[in-house]
Amino acid sequence: MEILADIYLTVRRETFVWVDPASFRHEDFKTHTHGEHLWLAEAPNGEIAGFMTLWPPDDFIHMLYVSKFWQGQGAGAALLAALPDWPHNKYRLKCLVKNSRAKAFYRSKGFVVTGSGTSAEGDFEEMSFYPDA
Template structure:
């Protein structure tokens, strides 16, 4: 695969990719309003890079408003989606320009949202344009090379080791620590379906679990390996958690052990005490428009 600057001869092909992509993806919009001419209007003044395969066929494009590091469009031709074209275009961008970069992803475009988040993009805000809610996403706030993926049963060993490294001291201060019981209990209640693994160069470095409950967005767990702490990862991910809750018009809630100093971070980020148990503080970030 080759990534290069677009030339005039590419423009008719790119217009067709753009038109077909919108028809395929934006199923909630009126397709009758989509025109080939839209491509030229929507990318005016932007830097356009294209991907081409081994047969020199153009398979996708990315357009950027360089003055603001804003990724305006990323489209891949039908038949080439899922082949790494979109990722290659983004990696080319990062190799040529300093970040961070921003883009807007329509909330209804869940496949794109999952794609960007897997590559390390994080939600930094939300809004609405032409009646469609969107999430403002940033790339470059997390350490370079940090990706995330869905957890599987195969991650259980790593997650237990991570839990011991990050939480044992606080658990021991609260209840005491009996290793065999702790591990059995951890494995008993392990639920990978709502958990993401953070990786750098294929090595797991942390985990986060967010649950979309009926009346709240709930941060079940966030643990960063000690070797990767104090690099802003937790702050960026909690900010994303808050913004996702805002986009859903839900409060963001969590609980933290009373002996865990992470409470101070949550307070700095706007969480307020909304209750407590014998062992935990219950905290909430209120809904804000």
């Protein structure tokens, strides 16, 4: 799990540049994923490219993080495709408003904005994926 904590820490520091990087800690991964289901994205060379966590009681995608080198190469889409009954189940997530690249990714996968709020890292939009009727 050390590599996942490394990815989580590095991607948050690289992406959330408006947040004090010292507020992100390596041990956050263990705390923030407690009780969640976890999927890994493995690159062709065997390297862990990223991960996704799900809080099953609410079908809530809590985290989807891909190492900078592997972003834009299908790892995020593969992680979503690994979700139970994807794309025939409703899923929700929160995406920071300032994280335009992630918002564009989720929109391209069919997520729509269904709410908004504020967190320690800034304003967020709740996004939901509704299966085709």
